[in-house]
Amino acid sequence: MPIKTYRQAINEAMAQEMRLNDKVIIIGEDVAGGAGCDGERDAYGGVMGVTKGLFPEFGESRVIDTPITESAIMGAAAGAAQTGLRPVAELMFMDFLGVCFDQIYNQAAKFRYMFGGKVECPMVVRTMAGAGLRGGAQHSQNLTQMVTMVPGLKVVCPTNAYDAKGLLITAIRDNDCVIFVEDKFLYETSCEVPDEVYTIPFGEANFLREGSDVTIVGISNTVNKAVAVADRLAEEGISCDVIDPRTTSPLDEEAIIESVETTGRLVVVDEMTPRCGVAADISSIVAEKAFGALRAPIRKVTAAHSPIPFAPALEDAWMPQESDIEAAVREVLGYTR
């Protein structure tokens, strides 16, 4: 099976769906790049090159470069989705959610409900999250919690190239507004990805490792860190279930609860600030629904409650690291009443 990067897998999902359905369009800032310039078109293909090559194949009516205008991009995508298109809108950095959130959470997410089920809003917002690239406080955040809490939205956090392709195709075919959170640390990672079109259903968690001592749930790239920790601990005879929920909305609660009922111990990892985050949410679900199975307090491993600092040493201290996950696993294992 061919090996492809996360970037290639996402690009391939869009290209294949655009070939299959001429209602699928791409809209965003520099999704091609070079509009109105003297140099080349498709100069960027997205700031991370994820949409590269779509413009030459599909042309300017389906790969639409916009001004820097996030509210209008999201609103246009929502209005277009309500009237026959299936837009894949790019929100370059998830941090920019702040300038366009109304069009997502008050508009796109609510059309169907507010109008009595008479409309659909089949749009995807592709966005990029994740710290560690020294992007500072406004180009590094993972704000998955802010979209997960909105009824009407579905939220996808692919953690490898295979999942990214299958989940994006599912997202494009879905008739609701889907937020597709790409972890910018993963674009260069690769794995086996079929050339064929395939889908991965939402709300079905992926067990990356199976074990009986501790359940580790990780969101976005933190789950890959959890796998590395689990593999190291396995050498000591500690076995961990490592669960990638794949989608935070819908969330596969059942898979997490089932695992905790076996292990009795839960570590939840995300790269968000600790209050009201996804880790906090999963912790509360398990506390409510599987309290009797718990043999130790739930341990959250999250980022710190501060804006994301720029200096590498500070940012590294801000982010959850493998060592933090390992310490948490040891802590829940060592807990005695």
Added chain:
Amino acid sequence: MSLNKEQFLQAYRTMRTIRDFEYRVSDEFGKGNIPGFLHLYAGQEAIATGMCMNLDDDDYIVSTHRGHGHCIAKGGDVGGMMKEIMAKQGGSCAGKGGSMHIAAVEKGMLGANAIVGGGPPLIVGAALSAKTLGTDRVGVSFTGDGGSNQGTTFEAMNLAVVLKLPAIFMFENNGYGEGTAAGYAVGSKDIASRAAGFGMPALKVDGADIFATYETCKKAVKHCRSGKGPIAIEASITRFRGHFEGDAQAYRGKNEVKRLMKELDCLKIAADNAIKKKLVTKAALTKIDKEIAVFINEAAEAALAAPGPDVSELLTDVYSSAY
């Protein structure tokens, strides 16, 4: 005179329907039969009517929190609207929208919007659909003078110009954004010239004159349909009611509302002009008045008699598929 006899009667009927609808819901609100907030369109009827008469069912509009008039003018089901606003079964949004989210999607009315300035980016999307799918549809966003100051509106106008989309930005300047005068809040000379600054033609019209609004909207729709890109209209008008029902309107001048209702009643102006020009007879209009009075009363009585929504529907329609 632009409207012929038949068109005028249609326009008058629509305006009268909106006016009677608004006054009836105001009464029912006063009696406690309507929950929530109401923002009424009374006084502004000629604008929605003049625009929507130039649109087909498959053209798109988005509206504001003051959206009943736009919904009726676009062909929305008045009985369903009445039930929706009274929170009854059979409401056009199944009891999940209410006054501020009234919609008639089947007629291209994509929804009233309780976020001021929320609609313009959405109509850019509807216009993008029309252009991308190669239909000759147009999209119209109705926005107030208040919404004209929102950044979303600026972004929408710019993007529509950049992508050369068939979008019409209709600004209804009723003189007030809530309780603050447009003269204070709109920093530019007027709304039309600011819209023109985005690179599109912008027209101005007396929004109390159905003949003029019809004619101006006709030009704008023709401009869009012929692929020339977006266009804006500023229609001056007044608000007969407060920002919301129950608004004491202490910010308005002494006798201001009374005077404006006398001087700027678009229905009265329409009737006087049409009769003076012998386009129609007073008797023909009186007949329409009576018909509409019955029609609105029936819609209101049916809504009053209808049962409330089934609480088991709370969680339906959050998503389009199983969640």
